[in-house]
Amino acid sequence: MKKINHPVGNVKILILKKFSILLNRILIFAISLFLKIKKEESEIIISNAFYAPWKKDINFIKIYRKIKNYTLLDVRRLYTLWYLMNQLKNTNSNILDIGCLMGGSGFLISKINKKGKVFLIDTFNGYIDQENFYSKNSFVFEDVNFVKKKIKELKLDNVKVCKGIFPKNFEKKFAKTKFKFCHIDLNTFNSTKKSFYYLDKKIIKGGILVFDDFGMFGADGIKKFILENQKYIENRYKLILNFQGQCILIKK
Ligand SMILES: C[S@@+](CC[C@H](N)C(=O)[O-])C[C@H]1O[C@@H](n2cnc3c(N)ncnc32)[C@H](O)[C@@H]1O
Structure with missing residues (x-):
């Protein structure tokens, strides 16, 4: 040869x-x-690849510096959220950050959005599913007032924090609400699957669902959910298996 x-x-x-x-x-x-x-x-x-646009995007850096201590996501995953959200910021529909914990990723998404409401959702009481090593005591952050205070400090408009189990406690509240962007960071199979099949009916055409922790250590439930439901998902969405720890679905 x-x-x-x-x-x-x-x-x-x-x-x-x-x-x-x-x-x-x-x-x-x-x-x-x-x-x-x-x-x-x-x-x-x-x-x-070497291209790291998050190092040069001034608007991203400004908000990243303010929120980086209030999220578990690394800069690459945050930039992907920022980048995707930027393309939907003028679309007239709503946004969910499910499993918001201290609110960091939700603050970032809210900063760039221009139309519709943003709902930051968490039990503020930890996990409801006991899977793998996620127990009642993992990632418990109860201070919902901290998230509310930060929303004011960061001067974010149209952002609401909601306490409850998703989707169970929100079916009435969102009965007529449609969404353009949902960030789902729940770590467990059960809650992720229930959330997906609930949101499947509510996401608009061209809307985006981002599942965090795809392929991350310990979050096997997310990978399992995506791979088990891949056929169904591919019929209704463009599916991007992003190997940086997120799975991205774009509604057809
Ligand atoms: C890994 S943390 C989220 C991290 C966060 N997105 C960040 O940027 O740092 C997962 C969160 O999901 C929440 N959670 C798990 N199952 C839930 C459910 N069914 N409904 C609402 N919140 C849930 C937990 O309370 C926990 O705060």
Whole structure:
């Protein structure tokens, strides 16, 4: 076979590739000392891409600095939310951030939105499903007033915090409400599945659902839900398996 010349140089590329593979093996080994990961289907995802637009987007950086301590999401996932939301900001419909915890991701989404209401939802009492290592005591944040105070401080318009179990406690409240963007960050299979089938009837054409924790350690329920329901989802949505820890659905 004829040798292909890489513009960067074949030797340089070979060294970089070998280094990346070695780094990956070392990291997987180190992580497996602390966490039980299925090595046969896991890898530390080191991308070959370098473009990191979150480092240069001034408007994003301004709000990111103010909210970064109130979310568990990393900058890449937050930027994806920001980027997607930007494309729907002028659409006349509503937004949900389900499993808002301290509110960080919801604040970010609200900052860019221009039309419709934003609802930040949480039990403010932790998980209702006991799955894997998620128990009654995981991620409990009860201070709903903190979230309300931050909404005022950040001067966010049309944003409401709601306490309750989703979707069970919201069927009446949202009986006539449609949504253009929903960020679903519930970590467990049961709540995620119930939320999806509820929102399926309420999301507008071109609307976006983002499931957090797709492929993340410990949140196997999200991956399981997406893969088990993939056929149904693909018939009704454009499905993007984003391997940065989110799954994105765009309603057809
Ligand atoms: C991982 S945390 C969310 C992190 C948050 N989105 C952030 O940006 O840091 C998951 C949250 O989902 C909430 N939760 C779990 N099941 C729920 C349900 N069925 N309804 C409402 N909230 C739920 C938990 O109380 C917890 O605060």
